[in-house]
Amino acid sequence: MRNPVLLIWVVAFIALVSGGNVQAHAGDHRTLAELDAIIKKSPAEAALLVARGALYSRSGQWDKAERDLRLAETLSSKEDVAFELGQLYYRRGDHQKALEYIDTYIGAYPNYPPAFLLRARAAGEAKQFDLAHESYDTYFSLSPDPQPGEYLAAVRLLASTKPAGINSALVLLDMAISKLGLNPQLQRYAMQLELRRDNTKGALDRWYSLEDQLGETPEWGITLARLLILADSVDEAGLVVETVKGRLVRLRQTPARKAAGETIARLERQLDEVRTSH
Secondary structure, eight states: OOHHOOOHHHHHHHHHHHOOOOOOOOTTTHHHHHHHHHHHHHOOOHHHHHHHHHHHHHHTOOHHHHHHHHHHHHHHOOOHHHHHHHHHHHHHTTTHHHHHHHHHHHHHHOHHHHHHHHHHHHHHHOOOHHHHHHHHHHHHHHHOOHHHHHHHHHHHHHHHHSTTHHHHHHHHHHHHHHHHHOOHHHHHHHHHHHHHHOOOHHHHHHTTHHHHHHSHHHHHHHHHHHHHHHOHOOOOOOOOHHHHHHHHHHOOOOOOHHHHHHHHHHHHHHHHHHHHHH
């Protein structure tokens, strides 16, 4: 009879190591030693082998990961191991093979959000863009807690691969902002997309929306000045440049603030040239 306490621990462990992080962690070596000891006592427990295979995969020990996962396949259903095999082949750069395993897993477990996120990433790398877009859409519809970076990956793919991708990307960004709240990372990229479709007013509106969050930073003021120059609002841009310049004078100098000061000087020269040309 299987040890229920052991099985509960395995479920918690798999949740810990299956988060999709490719980087090895400082505690991986210790956890591997702990798993080795437990597997010696229960060598036919597929869930333990999947857990260790997942940890090997995350640590870049591909052969050891595949050995554990293949053995787990003989002790369990192939579908239950398919997600970790998909992760393994994605990390190894074999995106087509990863997609085969992810599809197998989704066939058995069609409501698991991380599987669709993994398929979106693998499909994007494999240049199967329609599948990638479809997988991102499903992921966002299923996931209770999508992250800003996941939305950014999806909109960057949209903007670069669809004929009307920029418009679709902005729709997705606005959906993300309505779900997550006004996120500077997302709104900044939306502002850049507005510029790419020559909508300077839209870009300004989006950047102004971040004033409460970023308005005291030199970066916000510098970007605002550039947008105002594009909008031919030269006098307003000049006032913004003076405001940022005054703030920088009062702040302790750092390399970033020194670079901001040099940017301000260039903007002042640009404004002088614009005024002269007018």
